[in-house]
Amino acid sequence: MRKDSGFENALIEVISQGLPLVSQPYAAIAEQLGCSETRVIDGINRIIMRGDMKRFGVVVRHRKLGYRANGMVVWDIPDARVNEIGHCIGQYSFVTLCYQRPRRLPDWPYNLFSMIHGQDRDAVIEQVEFISRQCGLRDIKYEILFSNRCFKQRGASYVRNQDLNLPGTVLSE
Incomplete structure (x- = not known):
């Protein structure tokens, strides 16, 4: 220990x-x-x-900030370009997540995922189109998966409260 x-x-x-x-x-x-x-x-x-x-x-509670639409954009990026394109997509402030996942062929060809928040669906679509132009993705297949409901948002929990000496216990320096 x-x-x-x-x-x-x-x-x-x-x-x-x-x-x-x-x-x-x-x-x-x-x-x-x-x-x-x-x-x-x-x-x-x-x-x-x-x-x-x-x-x-x-953990940003984007709905409380007025962002009512969020879309997970799934991209079918050539494997040799995933890092390059991931960095291009991830540089924009409206992109909150960008990560690679394995394809699940033949049903799921997508390997790059990015989360985009907007005040409405049209704003998200405009941002995706902007990324597509700026990152040279006009010929790349993608889909925008919009959320229908918001469930719980919170950070990870690592330690149970009952395992601690909190609250009020001073831990020695």
């Missing part, structure tokens, strides 16, 4: 709840855990470097 595993488990639990929406979120987390801001930042870095947490990102 790592010497800091209790602290790191508590840290993972706290950041899994979402970062506080304040100007210094790591300082607020440090106060909650009873330690220094530096210890929080160092702990997050250790957790990521060890591979215990693969991704540290944001």
